[in-house]
Amino acid sequence: MKRGPLVATVILLAFYGASIVLVAMRGRESSGDSSSRPIPVLRFAHWNLESGVREAFDEVARNYERACAARGQPVRVHQIAIPRRVYWSWAKSQLIGGTAPEIMLSMNATDDQMTAAYFRPLTDVIAEANPYNRGTSLEGIAWRNTFGDGMAISGFNFVLGRHYSIPFATFTTRVFVNLDLLGDLLQDPRFAPIAPLLDERGLPSRWDAFLALCHALPPGARFHGTPLLPLAGSDDQAQFLLSHAFESQTQRYLFEVAPFPDGRPNSQHLMVRLLQGDWHFDSAPVRSGAALMREVGRALPPGFLQLKQDDAIFQFTSGRAVMMVIGTWNAPSIETQIGGRFRVAAFRMPLPGTDHPRFGSGVLGPFSESDAVPSGFLGVVSLHPREAQDRAIDFLRFLTSVPVNIAFSDRTGWLPAVSGPGVEPPARLRSYLPVVDGYPRGLSLSLNDTDFRRLMQVNLHLLFSREDGVDRFIEAQQNGARATAITALRRVNRDQQNGFRTGDVGVLVGGLLGDADHVIKGASLDHAVFQEQRLIERLVRLRRLGLEPGE
C-alpha cells in the first residue's frame, strides 16, 4: 500500500470522526437529546379560577403527561392560574420580558400588535386533522372543523387575518332561576296571575311571564318578611340584559343602517356617517331600544351600576333573588356556592316578539346564538424554540380531542368546544347549548366598539334617573358621539394598518421562498383586500372632513 492514499484516508477518517462529534453536539444544542437533557416543561397560563376548572385542567395535564411518556417523549405540564383582574398586566410583562409560558390566553381580542408580535399564527396548523381524534366520529376531519363554527370566528383575528388561538369550551348566557323560591311565590295569591304565563316546564321563559314576575316584586318588596329581588344584578348583568333589550328593537333597523342591506353591521362605517352628519342616535328604533332598556333595567336592584358581579352572585346564591342573568362559565361556581340548598334551572333570556303591541315593530325574531362560538382562546407564544411551540400545539390538540374535551366539559360544567355528529355534551348541560336557528341581533348601542361602550356606560345613569331618562340619555349619547368616533376610528385604523404590515411579511417571505402562486391564493387575501378597501375609503373620507392629514 502506498503512503499517500493511506495518509489521506487517515486525515479523512479524522475529519469524519470530528464531524460526528460536532454534529452530535449541535444536535444536542438545537433539538435536544432525550437521554441526557432534563424532561421538557410545558407551561400554560389562564385566568379561569372558576370552581373545578383548575382541577379539570390538572387532570388533562396529567393524562397528557402519561400519553407522552407512553410514546417515549416525556414532558411535564405546569398550569399557571392568574386572577383575571391582574391577568393582562401580568401577561404583557411576561411577554415583553421574554419569560412567558409556552401557552397563554391570547390577546386576540385585546391587543392586535401584541398578538402579531408574540403569538404564533395557527391558520395552517388547524387545517390538519387532530391526531388525537383517531377512533372518534371526528377522525380525519380538519382540526378547525371539529369546532362548531369551523373557526370562522373562534380564534380568528379579523384585523390580522389569521388564527391565533384554540378554543376549549363553549359558553352562552342564561337566566338562572331559583325553582324552590319560584314555587313558594306561586303559592301566594299575589303571584297567581303569573302561573298561566309560565312555559310547559313551569319557567318564566316567555317575555310576558318574565316581565310580570319582575314587576310583581318592585324595589323593596318583601316575601315572608324577607327582602326579595326579582333579578339579582350588577353592572355585568346589566350589560347583557340591557344590550339584549336594546338590540331586539334595532333588528330591522340594522338592515337599514348597514352599508349593504344584508344584516352585517359595520361600526366604522356608522362612525364615519356620524362624523359626516348623516347618521345620529336620535332615531325611532334607538329611542325604542332605550325605552325597553329602561323598562328592563328597573327590575334590577337599586344602584346596580355600582354593584359588581360577585354582589349579584351573592344575592342569588343566598336565596334573595328569584332570577339572575349570567354567563354559563359561572355556573360551576354558582352551583358550588348554592351547595344543594335549592334547585336551579336555566333558560334563554326572553324578549318581546313581533306581535308585542309596544315593542314589536322593530323586532325580526328570536336571536340566533350563532355568536356563542367556542371560546377560551389559548394561544401559542412564538418566543420559544420551534420544538417547544410544536409541543404546545400538540397539547392543545390533546385538550380539544373528542374524549378529552368531553371529559373536561363533564368535570367543569362547561359546554365542550368540539361538536359534530357523535359528539354528545353531558346531558345536564343541554339547556346551555346555543340555539343557532334565529335572526341576527340588532344594531348595538355600543356599536361593538370599546370607546362607544365606555360612552354608554358613562351615560347609562341618565336613562334611569328621571321620567325623561330616554331623552336625556339619547342627548348625552349624541353629544359624546363625535369625539368618541374620532378616537375609535384612529385606534381601529392604526391597528388595521399594523395588521396589514405584518400580513405582508408572511406573503412576501412565503412568495419569495416558496410557491408564490400558492401563497397568494389563500383565504387571507380574500379577507385582507376587503378590509383594506374599507380602510382606504375611511381614510379618504376622514381626509375630506379634515380629520386625517392629507398626502
Next chain:
Amino acid sequence: MLFRASIRLSAILAAALAARADPAASAWDALRRLDLRQAAAQAQATDDSPRSLLFRALVLANRQPKTDGDARAAIALCERTILSAPPRERAAAGYLKGRILQWHLQPNPLTEAVRVFEETHRRDPGEPFGELALLQSCVIRYASEPDPARLGDAIAADLPRIDTLRLEAVRRNALRAAGEALLSSGGDRRRALDLFERALAGGFESDEAQGDLLLRVAVLSSEFGRGTRAREAFLDFAGAFPRDARARWARDRAASER
C-alpha cells in the same frame, strides 16, 4: 474503497453541518415568525443579493420602534433590488415598495403607492407580485374615487387588464373591489351585480367573503327583479352557512321571492 467511503461520508456530514448552521435559512425563518429581533441581528450578516436586499428591507420596514427613516431606507433597498434583480424578486421589490408607501409611511401617500404598483405591474405583469400590485392599484383607486361616473370609467378601463390576470384569487378580488366601490360611491348597482357574479364564479376561499358575496348577489338580484337567481343565491347562502346568524333571514327572503 475505504478512501472513497471516507470522502462520501465526510461530504454528507459536512453538508449536514452546513444545513444546521445556515444563517440565511434561520434568518428568513425568524422573519416569517415575525421574530424581528433575531431577524435583524442576522440581517447584518447577509450579502447584497436581491433576496438579501429584500430581507433587509422587510426587517427595516417592520422593526420596532417604527420610524419614517427606516421606512424610507427600506424603500431605497427595494429600489436597489429593482435595478438588478430577476423578475420574481424585482416584482416583489416593487410590490413591497408600494406597500411601504401605502401602509408604513404616515400620512399614507396613496397616490404615490398607486404609481409604484402600476409601474410594478407594467414591468412584470406575469409575476405573482406583479399581479398583486395591479390588485392593490385597483383597490386604492376605486376606494378613493367619490365620483360614480369617474369610478365607472376607471373600472371599464381596468377590466381588460383584470381579465388577463393569471391568479384567480387576484382576479376575483379585483372584480369584487370594483363592485364594492360602485356600491359605496352610489354608482351603478346593476353593474356591481354583474361584477359580483363574475367574482363569485371562481368561488372564494374565505367563507366570510363567499357568504357576503352570495348575499350581495341575492339582494341585488331581488332588487332588479331577478327572482329566480335571488332565491337560488339566498338558499345557497343558507345551505352553505347554516350557522350564520343570517341563515334564517336568508331562508325567509328566499321564500318571499317569486
